[in-house]
Amino acid sequence: MIVHSIFFYFFSIIAIFSSLMVITSRSTINSVFFLILDFISVGCLFIMVGAEFLGMILLIVYVGAVAVLFLFVVMMLNVAEQKQSWFIGKKSTHIPTGLIVSVLILLELLVVVGGWKYKEDVMSSSTLVLSNISNTHQLGLVMYTDYILYFQLAGVVLLLAMIGAILLTFRERVGVKKQSYFTQISRNPSTAVELKDVKSNEGVKLDD
Amino acid sequence: MIEYLQILGQEVYKIVFLLVPILVSVAMIVWLDRRVWGLVQKRRGPNVVGPFGLFQTLADALKYIFKEIIIPASANKVVFILAPIVTMTLALVAWAVIPMSEELVLSDINVGILYLFAVSSLGVYGIIMGGWASNSKYPFLGAIRSAAQMVSYEVSIGIIIINVLLCVGSLNLNDIVIAQKNLWYVIPLFPMFVIFFISALAETNRPPFDLPEAEAELVAGYQTEYSGMMYAMFWLGEYANILLMCALGSILFLGGWLPIMDVYPLNIIPAPIWMISKILFLFLLFALIKAIVPRYRYDQLMRLGWKIFLPFSLIYLVFTASFLFYFEKLPKVNF
Numbered sequence: 001m002i003v004h005s006i007f008f009y010f011f012s013i014i015a016i017f018s019s020l021m022v023i024t025s026r027s028t029i030n031s032v033f034f035l036i037l038d039f040i041s042v043g044c045l046f047i048m049v050g051a052e053f054l055g056m057i058l059l060i061v062y063v064g065a066v067a068v069l070f071l072f073v074v075m076m077l078n079v080a081e082q083k084q085s086w087f088i089g090k091k092s093t094h095i096p097t098g099l100i101v102s103v104l105i106l107l108e109l110l111v112v113v114g115g116w117k118y119k120e121d122v123m124s125s126s127t128l129v130l131s132n133i134s135n136t137h138q139l140g141l142v143m144y145t146d147y148i149l150y151f152q153l154a155g156v157v158l159l160l161a162m163i164g165a166i167l168l169t170f171r172e173r174v175g176v177k178k179q180s181y182f183t184q185i186s187r188n189p190s191t192a193v194e195l196k197d198v199k200s201n202e203g204v205k206l207d208d
Numbered sequence: 209m210i211e212y213l214q215i216l217g218q219e220v221y222k223i224v225f226l227l228v229p230i231l232v233s234v235a236m237i238v239w240l241d242r243r244v245w246g247l248v249q250k251r252r253g254p255n256v257v258g259p260f261g262l263f264q265t266l267a268d269a270l271k272y273i274f275k276e277i278i279i280p281a282s283a284n285k286v287v288f289i290l291a292p293i294v295t296m297t298l299a300l301v302a303w304a305v306i307p308m309s310e311e312l313v314l315s316d317i318n319v320g321i322l323y324l325f326a327v328s329s330l331g332v333y334g335i336i337m338g339g340w341a342s343n344s345k346y347p348f349l350g351a352i353r354s355a356a357q358m359v360s361y362e363v364s365i366g367i368i369i370i371n372v373l374l375c376v377g378s379l380n381l382n383d384i385v386i387a388q389k390n391l392w393y394v395i396p397l398f399p400m401f402v403i404f405f406i407s408a409l410a411e412t413n414r415p416p417f418d419l420p421e422a423e424a425e426l427v428a429g430y431q432t433e434y435s436g437m438m439y440a441m442f443w444l445g446e447y448a449n450i451l452l453m454c455a456l457g458s459i460l461f462l463g464g465w466l467p468i469m470d471v472y473p474l475n476i477i478p479a480p481i482w483m484i485s486k487i488l489f490l491f492l493l494f495a496l497i498k499a500i501v502p503r504y505r506y507d508q509l510m511r512l513g514w515k516i517f518l519p520f521s522l523i524y525l526v527f528t529a530s531f532l533f534y535f536e537k538l539p540k541v542n543f
Contacts, residue, residue: 002209003212029284029287029340033287036333052317052318052319052322053319053322053379056319056322056323056325056326057322059326059329059330060322060325060326060329060366063326063329063330064326064329064330064332064359064362065329065359065362068332068333068336068355068359069359071333071336071340071355072336072352072355075336075340075348134318134379136318136319136379
């Protein structure tokens with residue numbers, strides 16, 4: 001047991017330290033790297049309590065995909081310029097907004113944790129009692145039966161976010177030639193080659 | 209406490225006996241790759257150092273060790289040094305769950321396939337970090353290409369893995385192998401095997417998808433500024449990743465450590481030899497494709513990943529699921 005707690009404190013100290021570094025570090029790139037470290041150590045904590053499926057999914061989704069995109073965006077932005085306009089500029093509107101959002105999140109967390117106190121059977125759903133099956137199976141049994149509506153709704157929310165992102169960034173470019181694989185492959189000599197009689201001293205107009 | 213130290217000692221002993229063969233086989237596999245490449249192009253390939261040129265890679269490694277490591281003045285030093293370490297560590301760490309036989313596996317965890325998928329999706333970090341920290345335009349372009357490429361092909365690999373998992377009903381790698389006792393999944397899921405193979409080429413940045421290091425456009429992509437041992441570490445990590453993808457392919461589709469047929473002369477051959485020969489078979493395909501197929505253009509690569517592989521593997525997933533459901537072949541979970 002003592003080894004277990006040593007590992008627990010090891011991972012949780014790393015998690016807390018790296019989440020502090022995310023918000024205090026000067027360079028944005030370093031913040032993202034510490035965010036990745038934070039995700040990984042939280043994933044390890046999940047695995048330590050026996051929720052290996054959640055831990056691995058956290059690694060795959062957050063570290064393998066989301067954080068890569070974060071890193072991508074941060075590397076593309078001009079970081080030094082951003083920093084000046086955020087903190088040294090005269091009108092700093094970001095800090096009040098951030099404060100409001102973080103206070104709201106804190107309140108929501110309080111409500112959620114308080115909810116547990118009044119509803120005893122939230123933790124012990126019907127299938128979780130069977131503890132001799134792996135937690136991947138347990139999760140599947142609960143998620144696709146009791147909570148199928150919420151599962152589908154979460155999918156719809158993600159779909160909406162995706163459509164919104166596409167709509168925001170989509171712009172139709174005019175005058176750009178595009179390659180159509182289908183027309184390219186379905187060409188044959190009779191459609192591709194056209195013979196024309198060119199009269200002397202006259203040009204010929206070809207469609208292109 | 210002494211008990212734990214003993215367990216730790218045993219584990220370290222096992223890990224060393226896993227890592228040393230992998231590193232040696234990576235060296236041999238590099239030789240094989242160059243040799244096949246040469247033979248396809250009617251050259252001899254490396255054939256001078258040692259018998260058949262077998263020690264060529266070791267000689268190369270020795271050369272890299274004694275070369276000077278140059279760190280560009282404008283580079284971010286910490287990230288620059290970290291990048292090859294990350295690549296190589298992640299490539300080696302994934303081997304912990306690969307079963308060579310039913311017992312011969314370092315850690316037989318419940319979610320083995322998810323672990324492999326997670327570790328291989330982390331592999332992109334080494335490349336992004338290396339490309340960004342070099343603070344130079346070609347490495348950065350290479351890193352951007354590679355990040356987009358690896359993230360897009362991971363999606364289709366994930367769906368292919370779900371196809372296999374539907375037939376197995378377990379995330380454990382040994383269970384996946386045992387479920388193929390009667391029929392290897394390469395037969396019912398043949399289209400998925402082809403897509404997996406092509407996605408694995410893209411995931412490991414092998415030709416014809418080696419756009420991150422396209423030498424005609426980007427010098428050497430994200431590796432441009434690296435030299436000496438750090439370059440060699442990128443190289444080792446890359447080949448260990450290729451071997452890992454071959455191992456994953458043989459576990460998912462070619463029956464892992466199972467013999468071809470469970471009949472007398474075949475089933476006395478030990479399981480690790482079957483596993484290794486399947487990995488080698490897939491690697492030979494990798495090496496041949498490197499020699500035969502020309503490089504893709506970048507937009508063609510993205511089109512292939514998102515517009516062809518992703519919809520096709522999703523449709524096949526629906527097909528697999530409905531087939532298993534209709535014929536009541538869905539794997540039973542016994543509680």
